[in-house]
Amino acid sequence: MNKLELQKTANEVRKGIVTAVHGAKAGHPGGSLSAADIFTYLYFEEMNIDPKNPKMENRDRFVLSKGHTAPGLYSVLANRGYFPVEDLPTLRHLGSYLQGHPCMQETPGVDMSSGSLGQGISAAVGMALAGKMDDKDYRVYTLLGDGEIQEGQVWEASMFAGHRKLDNLVVIVDNNGLQIDGKIDDVCSPYPIDKKFEAFNFHVINIDGNDFDQLEAAFKEARNTKGMPTAIICKTLKGKGVSFMEGNVGWHGKAPNDEEYAVAMADLEKVGEALCQK
Amino acid sequence: MSEVKKIATRESYGNALVECGADFPNLVVLDADLAGATKTGVFKKAYPDRHIDCGIAECNMTGIAAGLSTCGKIPFISSFAMFAAGRNFEQVRNSIGYPHLNVKIGGTHAGITVGEDGATHQCNEDVALMRTIPGMTVIVPADDVEARAAVRAAIEKEGPVYLRFGRAAVPVINDRPDYKFEIGKGVLLKEGSDVTIVASGITVASALEAAEMLAADGISAEVINIHTIKPLDKELIIASAKKTGKVVTAEEHSVIGGLGSAVCDCLSESQPTRVMKIGMQDVFGESGTAAALVEKYGLDGKGIYAKVKEFVS
Ligand SMILES: Cc1ncc(C[n+]2csc(CCOP(=O)(O)OP(=O)(O)O)c2C)c(N)n1
Ligand SMILES: [Mg+2]
Numbered sequence: 031m032n033k034l035e036l037q038k039t040a041n042e043v044r045k046g047i048v049t050a051v052h053g054a055k056a057g058h059p060g061g062s063l064s065a066a067d068i069f070t071y072l073y074f075e076e077m078n079i080d081p082k083n084p085k086m087e088n089r090d091r092f093v094l095s096k097g098h099t100a101p102g103l104y105s106v107l108a109n110r111g112y113f114p115v116e117d118l119p120t121l122r123h124l125g126s127y128l129q130g131h132p133c134m135q136e137t138p139g140v141d142m143s144s145g146s147l148g149q150g151i152s153a154a155v156g157m158a159l160a161g162k163m164d165d166k167d168y169r170v171y172t173l174l175g176d177g178e179i180q181e182g183q184v185w186e187a188s189m190f191a192g193h194r195k196l197d198n199l200v201v202i203v204d205n206n207g208l209q210i211d212g213k214i215d216d217v218c219s220p221y222p223i224d225k226k227f228e229a230f231n232f233h234v235i236n237i238d239g240n241d242f243d244q245l246e247a248a249f250k251e252a253r254n255t256k257g258m259p260t261a262i263i264c265k266t267l268k269g270k271g272v273s274f275m276e277g278n279v280g281w282h283g284k285a286p287n288d289e290e291y292a293v294a295m296a297d298l299e300k301v302g303e304a305l306c307q308k
Numbered sequence: 309m310s311e312v313k314k315i316a317t318r319e320s321y322g323n324a325l326v327e328c329g330a331d332f333p334n335l336v337v338l339d340a341d342l343a344g345a346t347k348t349g350v351f352k353k354a355y356p357d358r359h360i361d362c363g364i365a366e367c368n369m370t371g372i373a374a375g376l377s378t379c380g381k382i383p384f385i386s387s388f389a390m391f392a393a394g395r396n397f398e399q400v401r402n403s404i405g406y407p408h409l410n411v412k413i414g415g416t417h418a419g420i421t422v423g424e425d426g427a428t429h430q431c432n433e434d435v436a437l438m439r440t441i442p443g444m445t446v447i448v449p450a451d452d453v454e455a456r457a458a459v460r461a462a463i464e465k466e467g468p469v470y471l472r473f474g475r476a477a478v479p480v481i482n483d484r485p486d487y488k489f490e491i492g493k494g495v496l497l498k499e500g501s502d503v504t505i506v507a508s509g510i511t512v513a514s515a516l517e518a519a520e521m522l523a524a525d526g527i528s529a530e531v532i533n534i535h536t537i538k539p540l541d542k543e544l545i546i547a548s549a550k551k552t553g554k555v556v557t558a559e560e561h562s563v564i565g566g567l568g569s570a571v572c573d574c575l576s577e578s579q580p581t582r583v584m585k586i587g588m589q590d591v592f593g594e595s596g597t598a599a600a601l602v603e604k605y606g607l608d609g610k611g612i613y614a615k616v617k618e619f620v621s
């Protein structure tokens with residue numbers, strides 16, 4: 031996919047996020063929207079996957095360690111063809127296969143259940159380790175929040191990954207600067223994030239995580255990095271694409287009402303139209 | 309009587325892993341800097357490429373095991389019960405239990421027979437914690453024979469299994485040719501008519517001793533070994549309660565949430581029976597030799613005998 035196609039796809043993924051959360055009347059739009067470009071790049075460009083065969087043995091794996099942004103994952107999976115986009119509004123409904131947080135037994139394409147912050151990265155490390163033990167060439171990607179990395183287990187996992195030189199592992203941090211109680215540097219600053227991963231023997235790349243050129247360059251660099259895992263620290267805008275959600279801590283875990291939903295979709299339609307003019 | 313052989317079930321755990329290593333090439337063992345103590349060191353020696361030391365980071369070890377299992381490995385995570393089940397509870401619940409992954413948890417140094425290390429290391433709560441996780445199998449072997457059989461059975465069973473092992477050497481009581489281990493099937497060790505003693509782990513040997521002493525007093529005690537706390541062999545327990553009308557449970561664990569609670573849950577629903585629970589009575593342990601502690605907290609043959617005698621009269 032070229033950059034324009036990726037941008038258009040990401041815009042569709044954002045529409046799916048807003049629609050899912052609106053349908054659920056609950057959920058986490060902010061961190062789903064900030065990571066929409068990351069999700070899109072991974073599932074439409076980077077990862078070796080087959081939506082028709084979600085359990086393909088040698089597929090690349092993805093663990094959404096920041097599991098609350100399930101709407102982002104579900105939307106990209108649906109847009110990629112794992113299940114119908116029309117099902118997104120059933121998010122969080124009783125009986126839906128789209129649980130509030132990712133459930134690997136319910137949803138095709140979900141490689142690991144998550145939702146308790148700090149745990150997903152360990153599972154990703156386990157998958158990467160299994161790949162090394164079995165001489166397989168699949169790669170493992172995991173997405174963490176910048177608030178999530180306050181969890182100690184993240185650093186247990188990082189120490190292990192660095193120690194084991196798991197160069198088939200890419201840790202992505204969605205550095206949108208916000209968590210629930212406010213700005214991450216007001217609550218309990220994890221900065222400098224890059225220096226921390228460096229200290230744990232990672233190759234570290236800092237990028238703008240809402241820019242496809244930079245995403246492409248970073249994931250290529252990660253692929254070419256041998257002998258150590260890679261961490262990609264992505265500066266992003268929380269709520270990206272929806273005017274009233276952008277940079278607003280209040281939209282971490284809240285659903286838009288009908289009027290807000292209409293405004294949000296109009297925002298995204300406008301972006302879509304502009305992309306079509308290009 | 310000839311000298312009874314004694315061996316710690318943590319030792320059986322390590323040996324069983326080695327025994328199973330050849331039959332199950334996907335078997336891998338994870339430790340958190342306690343391979344010497346959990347006795348998985350023998351597996352590390354036999355299969356160095358299939359042993360993963362995670363350092364002192366039990367929660368991460370649990371997640372790594374979860375990830376390994378999604379890729380077809382059969383991981384055993386080993387640590388003291390305090391850390392494997394206690395510190396780790398939420399990791400086990402969310403990263404292993406909820407996705408029902410094929411990870412086995414070996415909690416060694418369970419209960420007060422940890423001895424000298426004292427209360428911080430004596431986990432009397434692990435069975436209670438693990439039992440509440442949907443889909444989790446919980447096994448408390450009584451001796452070497454049972455522990456080794458349990459490890460193999462756990463590997464053969466798809467899904468999460470918690471196995472509880474002890475630090476101290478315990479008598480081998482199941483060394484007989486017709487011994488058969490089946491997950492979820494209790495073992496009627498001695499028939500009796502006046503009272504039922506349901507035991508697990510180290511208290512099985514104590515219960516057998518107590519039954520002999522009771523017999524000398526004219527009290528006929530039935531002894532049941534419940535090695536699988538979950539799923540519980542309800543049929544066996546209900547039938548015995550129907551017969552004797554009085555039930556005593558004995559466990560090296562808190563009386564809150566463990567074997568005693570499981571038996572009470574079962575009987576109160578299906579066969580209301582008076583039950584007395586022997587175990588740690590909502591207290592922490594303390595330092596001392598394993599033998600001294602077992603005596604102090606009434607988990608030896610004499611302790612159980614005295615309690616049962618009081619209960620039936
Ligand atoms: C262990 C744990 N503690 C608390 C929570 C509740 N929680 C959900 S999201 C969140 C904030 C996450 O912030 P961040 O990682 O920055 O995510 P993002 O900004 O990408 O949404 C918290 C505290 C949780 N899910 N897990
Ligand atoms: Mg954040």
